[in-house]
Amino acid sequence: MSLIQPRTLKGFRDYLPAVMMPREQMMQTARDTFRSFGFAPIDTPVLEYLEILSGKGSDETDRQIYRFQDNGGRDVGMRFDLTVPLARFAAQHIGTLGTPFKRYHIAPVWRGENPQAGRYREFVQCDFDTIGTLSVLADIEAVAVINQLLEAIGFDRFTISVNNRTILTGLLDQFGLADKSVPVLRSLDKLTKIGREKTHEEMCRVAEIDAAQADAVLALAQCDGDAESVLAQLPEITSGNPIAAEGIQRLTEIYRGALASGVPARRLKLDVSIARGLDYYTGVIFETTLDDLPEIGSVCSGGRYDNLAGLYTKQHLPGIGASLGLDRLLAAMEQLKLLPEASTPAPLLITNFDHSHRDDYLQMAAHLRAAGIGVEVYPDTKKLGAQLKYADRRGFTAVIVAGGNEWDENRCQLKTLATKETTDVAYTHQDPAALVAAIQSVLSASATSPGSRSAAADGSPAGS
Amino acid sequence: MSLIQPRTLKGFRDYLPAVMMPREQMMQTARDTFRSFGFAPIDTPVLEYLEILSGKGSDETDRQIYRFQDNGGRDVGMRFDLTVPLARFAAQHIGTLGTPFKRYHIAPVWRGENPQAGRYREFVQCDFDTIGTLSVLADIEAVAVINQLLEAIGFDRFTISVNNRTILTGLLDQFGLADKSVPVLRSLDKLTKIGREKTHEEMCRVAEIDAAQADAVLALAQCDGDAESVLAQLPEITSGNPIAAEGIQRLTEIYRGALASGVPARRLKLDVSIARGLDYYTGVIFETTLDDLPEIGSVCSGGRYDNLAGLYTKQHLPGIGASLGLDRLLAAMEQLKLLPEASTPAPLLITNFDHSHRDDYLQMAAHLRAAGIGVEVYPDTKKLGAQLKYADRRGFTAVIVAGGNEWDENRCQLKTLATKETTDVAYTHQDPAALVAAIQSVLSASATSPGSRSAAADGSPAGS
Numbered sequence: 001m002s003l004i005q006p007r008t009l010k011g012f013r014d015y016l017p018a019v020m021m022p023r024e025q026m027m028q029t030a031r032d033t034f035r036s037f038g039f040a041p042i043d044t045p046v047l048e049y050l051e052i053l054s055g056k057g058s059d060e061t062d063r064q065i066y067r068f069q070d071n072g073g074r075d076v077g078m079r080f081d082l083t084v085p086l087a088r089f090a091a092q093h094i095g096t097l098g099t100p101f102k103r104y105h106i107a108p109v110w111r112g113e114n115p116q117a118g119r120y121r122e123f124v125q126c127d128f129d130t131i132g133t134l135s136v137l138a139d140i141e142a143v144a145v146i147n148q149l150l151e152a153i154g155f156d157r158f159t160i161s162v163n164n165r166t167i168l169t170g171l172l173d174q175f176g177l178a179d180k181s182v183p184v185l186r187s188l189d190k191l192t193k194i195g196r197e198k199t200h201e202e203m204c205r206v207a208e209i210d211a212a213q214a215d216a217v218l219a220l221a222q223c224d225g226d227a228e229s230v231l232a233q234l235p236e237i238t239s240g241n242p243i244a245a246e247g248i249q250r251l252t253e254i255y256r257g258a259l260a261s262g263v264p265a266r267r268l269k270l271d272v273s274i275a276r277g278l279d280y281y282t283g284v285i286f287e288t289t290l291d292d293l294p295e296i297g298s299v300c301s302g303g304r305y306d307n308l309a310g311l312y313t314k315q316h317l318p319g320i321g322a323s324l325g326l327d328r329l330l331a332a333m334e335q336l337k338l339l340p341e342a343s344t345p346a347p348l349l350i351t352n353f354d355h356s357h358r359d360d361y362l363q364m365a366a367h368l369r370a371a372g373i374g375v376e377v378y379p380d381t382k383k384l385g386a387q388l389k390y391a392d393r394r395g396f397t398a399v400i401v402a403g404g405n406e407w408d409e410n411r412c413q414l415k416t417l418a419t420k421e422t423t424d425v426a427y428t429h430q431d432p433a434a435l436v437a438a439i440q441s442v443l444s445a446s447a448t449s450p451g452s453r454s455a456a457a458d459g460s461p462a463g464s
Numbered sequence: 465m466s467l468i469q470p471r472t473l474k475g476f477r478d479y480l481p482a483v484m485m486p487r488e489q490m491m492q493t494a495r496d497t498f499r500s501f502g503f504a505p506i507d508t509p510v511l512e513y514l515e516i517l518s519g520k521g522s523d524e525t526d527r528q529i530y531r532f533q534d535n536g537g538r539d540v541g542m543r544f545d546l547t548v549p550l551a552r553f554a555a556q557h558i559g560t561l562g563t564p565f566k567r568y569h570i571a572p573v574w575r576g577e578n579p580q581a582g583r584y585r586e587f588v589q590c591d592f593d594t595i596g597t598l599s600v601l602a603d604i605e606a607v608a609v610i611n612q613l614l615e616a617i618g619f620d621r622f623t624i625s626v627n628n629r630t631i632l633t634g635l636l637d638q639f640g641l642a643d644k645s646v647p648v649l650r651s652l653d654k655l656t657k658i659g660r661e662k663t664h665e666e667m668c669r670v671a672e673i674d675a676a677q678a679d680a681v682l683a684l685a686q687c688d689g690d691a692e693s694v695l696a697q698l699p700e701i702t703s704g705n706p707i708a709a710e711g712i713q714r715l716t717e718i719y720r721g722a723l724a725s726g727v728p729a730r731r732l733k734l735d736v737s738i739a740r741g742l743d744y745y746t747g748v749i750f751e752t753t754l755d756d757l758p759e760i761g762s763v764c765s766g767g768r769y770d771n772l773a774g775l776y777t778k779q780h781l782p783g784i785g786a787s788l789g790l791d792r793l794l795a796a797m798e799q800l801k802l803l804p805e806a807s808t809p810a811p812l813l814i815t816n817f818d819h820s821h822r823d824d825y826l827q828m829a830a831h832l833r834a835a836g837i838g839v840e841v842y843p844d845t846k847k848l849g850a851q852l853k854y855a856d857r858r859g860f861t862a863v864i865v866a867g868g869n870e871w872d873e874n875r876c877q878l879k880t881l882a883t884k885e886t887t888d889v890a891y892t893h894q895d896p897a898a899l900v901a902a903i904q905s906v907l908s909a910s911a912t913s914p915g916s917r918s919a920a921a922d923g924s925p926a927g928s
Contacts, residue, residue, distance in 0.1 A: 003775065003776055004519050005776070006516070006552045006553075006556040006776040007516075007556065008508075008509055008512070009509065009511055009512065009513060009538065014506070014509070014553055014556070014557065015507040015508075016506060016561065017504030017561075017567065020504070020505040021504065021505060024495070024505050031488070035810060036810060036833050036839070037838075037839070037840065038808055038809065038813075038839065038841075039809070040485065040808060041484040042481060042484050043479040043484055043487075045472055045473065045478070045586055046542075046572065046586060047476060047530070047586070048473065051468055052470070052471075055468050066532075068530075068532030068533075069532075074473065076473060078510075088470045089478055092471065092478070093478065096480070097481075098854065100842075100843050100844070102840070103481065110510070110511070133843040133844055137816065137822055137841060137843040141826075141841065141843075144830070148833070256823060257822065257823050260824070260826045260827045261826045261827065261829070261830050262827070309470075311468050312467055312468050313467065313470065314467070344504060345502065345504050345505070346499060346501065352601065359720060359721050359724035361601075362601070362604060362605075362608070362725045363726070366724075366725050369501075369612075370726075374499055374502065375500070376501065376502025377601060377605065378564075379564050379594065379597040379602045380564070380597055393562060
């Protein structure tokens, strides 16, 4: 029989343990954070009716949907984001769920776009949203969640940029240019790339506004400084326009509320230039950048939208939410050397080189697990050297060696792999306490050693 | 614009928070258990080349694969289990990974079969496997994992049935009937359904063995009693056949090793009649039934297989693994009333009915979260009655009420929803300790009250 070549499709990838472990940990951190704010998990099918998925998408997303006819002749597609399914879900179940409805959803999505470096056809989205309330409290809370989430993942130096799109809307309204908001935003979006002068030129040419108006738009977009000073400048730049004033008021409340929620002022930036796409968001918008890697772009973005489920129900469902860029963050952590290198989730290996003591190894492992220590027992009685090589390669923190002599003498050897230290520890099945204590001390020393977010930290079993 | 009817495809389902929360908790329990034994997570793409998926499947699974041509004209399919992707993955990466390779994989799979009650076209599989070792230690460990997993999920009364298929193989070999093993097993598989007599008759007729041989096969399959007594009877029933003797030896080691690993004897049953499909497994096999709901069938099954990746590589990769029946277990827990009813992952709601104190509510929430208490703040300043109704409906354990008077007097009201008790607790932002203690006491009382595996237990944030 000829072999089938084992391979993955272009744009898709396997996750090996060393890569999957930090991914899984980040997803768990996200879940824990969302839950601590009262966001509840939901899940929706990967396949949906194609008309549901393509209902409101742009031509571009429509083209990217993996679509086919199922066995029943239905036109179906694989979800390309988690927002369209949320909209369908909310329209279908909001009567049961009631509002406010706070959900998170961590799940893969698929886009048949041309894969590039760092872009894949299958990737995980990690979203949280509050549906059914216009309260600014929900906006503030979104900032607090982003702050808490990045902190819990392990970042300290990051910036959450906040804007309220209605401020620009107010400025344009003041000039009688409310209908120009899309081309103006489109030009403004290029500001960091093409610079002030070219943006000004393009705004006048493409959006057909005059030079003074373009000056005012740019003055607003480039309004800089700490949050208090930005808030002080905005009323004058927007000439007291009432729509802008309301937007400034909301932005002020978000800033003050975020501080009250414990977000440090140094992480908050009021940035009236961010636009985040043109159509979707209608109010506050967020972008989050890592201070040490700003070039990778936003790692958590979102905002407020007017009407989530308008395609599927007449019920008006406003919402506010954001999405964590899991892949981008993991790539950043790799670049910043924040990821552990271990590919074992258990920090301890019990070596196995005496056949007649197999059940002793198993019993010892059970005692250690009961004490909250993750333990692997090497399955075969190979030479110790081969087992230690395996331990090094997998990234175990410590190994236990116990042969006939040790078992006869009610002791075992505990080897710490990083320091090559070996100590003799008393052990009997009746009294594993000394061994448990010795291992815990080795694991906690390893967890606190510099540069080591090691297996010990995320390798202990439930409840640790 | 006409509305699109929000609906899911036949055989697919949405998970609302009340259902998703225990699902997520069970998946997390599985991860924690697998990790504590040194199994590491992997993930593979949902889409694979069709030739990879249909390589070894039966006609039936082949028919059920969701398949299509992607934009690049490739024949692709959605995975229908996690074993074929594991085989492809192992063939592709085992050189990098090395053996023994221990992995778990919790992920959805798709089968376009006709949906029936309790069967869906999309469901989650939850597998763990050890690849690349023939050691009986890995077999024993699989039993220990199953025991630990069901205990961690919350079950006490369950039975892990263990068999080693080579014992029957040995018996048939003794009769010179080694080539009859498939039809004999096929008949034997019906034993519980059609009874001894009809099975005997069918075995003679279909498998063409004689009555004495059928008697011996049935004596083996019906060999009953506690494990020690089964192990004592087997050598005589198999007439000392050396293949059977080796199988009995391995079964004995698995039994003794499982006891050493802390699996209670009352949960272990040596059952020589279980076959678990005809082709795949080659050695030890497991099935797990709930003592209080045996009729739902096995909730965790698996076994040892000879050659996992033979379609994709010449490297011989034996394996041992099992699969937790997540959906079946959740259905069982619902039936046994073991599931909480809450649809909030945070146990505490801070009501919000005084606009001017919004930032105080937010600051209080931040303090409580920092103390490890999951907190939701009601976003709108609705009437207290409406907010309490929301709290009841969502299943919060307790709510905090603080209006102008309370804030002026540095206190708040803590209401326990189950008991309708309200207490006044001192609170300032500078010193939240009294409130933290009062809430923790309410939450722990609620977590230990009968029948309540409540939000408090699984609602606290990370690290609790």
